[in-house]
Amino acid sequence: MECRNCKNTLKHKFADLESSPPSNSFISEEGLNEVEHYYPLKIFVCEKCFLVQVDEYKKTETIFDDSYAYFSSFSKSWLEHAKKYSYEIKDYLDLNSESMVIEVASNDGYLLKNFKDMGIPCLGVEPTKNTAKVSMQKGIETICEFFGEELGKYLVNQNKQADLIIGNNVLAHVPDIHDFVQGFTETLKPEGIVTLEFPYLVNLIKLNQFDTIYHEHFSYLSITAIKDVFGKHDLEIFKIDELDTHGGSLRVYVKRVESKRAITPSVGKILDLEKEVGIDKIEFYENFQEKCDTIKLELLEFLISKKKEGAKVAAYGAAAKGNTLLNYCGVKKDLLSFVVDASPYKQGKYLPGSRIPVVNMDVLLKEKPDYIIILPWNLKTEITALLKEKCDWNYKLVVPIPALEIFEE
Ligand SMILES: [Zn+2]
Structure with missing residues (x-):
């Protein structure tokens, strides 16, 4: 198997959780008499770029199909988290009725609803039909597609260049991380930014969060690994927030390399921390199976x-x-x-x-x-x-x- 980021051949196993069906494919009463598909859940770490990743055994289209049962709006604390973020980022970027906010994997519109209420133009991109439908019922324009380079080009053609692209808990879910990140490069205005939230690999390892490993999660992210991914698309991280959500997540702020925004000390702080724990040494990843x-x-x-x-x-x-x-x-x-x-x-x-x-x-x-x-x-x-x-x-x-x-x- 090849590394999703650097194409190096993967040989270091991080964890082997045997085989299981996709974690969000709930079974209906009638489905109980049907066969269930099990896929191996083996995770590797790349010794060149240190991206931790699962092999893609199951086609993405069949994971995020109509039986996909994750609706963001059923967790109260997650809704509060989304609302707080919306207000903060509005002030931080001075968003107004002339701005454009795009959320990738906008789910049922739980987050964009806040921007809509503030009168800020927004657009959701969500590949699962049943969640996209709920989002549209909330009056949020939603495109039912996977995000990537092609969709980014389409959006720009439609005059939808973004001041802000939001991607919460989605970067880890994409099989082709380079195509996905290139989508940002296509869609962003020159001074536009992307904010991404994802569970942090260092916490996964330190706090034994092996249950956050599942087929829909293709990558397990450290700053060291994704810095390299963004760099290949003329993007860079300029700010990082540490969050309590999902057992310890990071929110990274990404800009174009040529943007005038300054890189804040928060980035160096996390990179130093990663060096300290040994994120670029294979030993850091061993013994996780135990x-x-x-x-x-x-x-x-x-x-x-x-x-x-x-x-x-x-x-x-x-x-x-x-x-x-x-x-x-x-x-x-x-x-x-x-x-x-x-x-x-x-x-x-x-x-x-x-x-x-x-x-x-x-x-x-x-x-x-x-x-x-x-x-x-x-x-x-x-x-x-x-x-x-x-x-x-x-x-x-x-x-x-x-x-x-x-x-x-
Ligand atoms: Zn690699």
């Missing part, structure tokens, strides 16, 4: 011991990361009865692979499990508070990552 396996054993030991005790265990949050975890651990509904999720698009369906039923809150209140595992650990505070408000029996909460933790609230 960490994955420790978590697997801890979770299985917990589930098996509770099963023996006759305790009832359920989970909250049918997030993609939960599917990686449950499938790697080989957990099925005999060990974990059901998963509660707020999204009606997931309720009544079954988790890919494990086939654990996804139910609504009423089932949780009726079944009163002794233990509730919070699968989206990045939303631990939000979910803990929600459960405290709704549940009136004695239960314990469990978070499996970075290490199995059982607590009461």
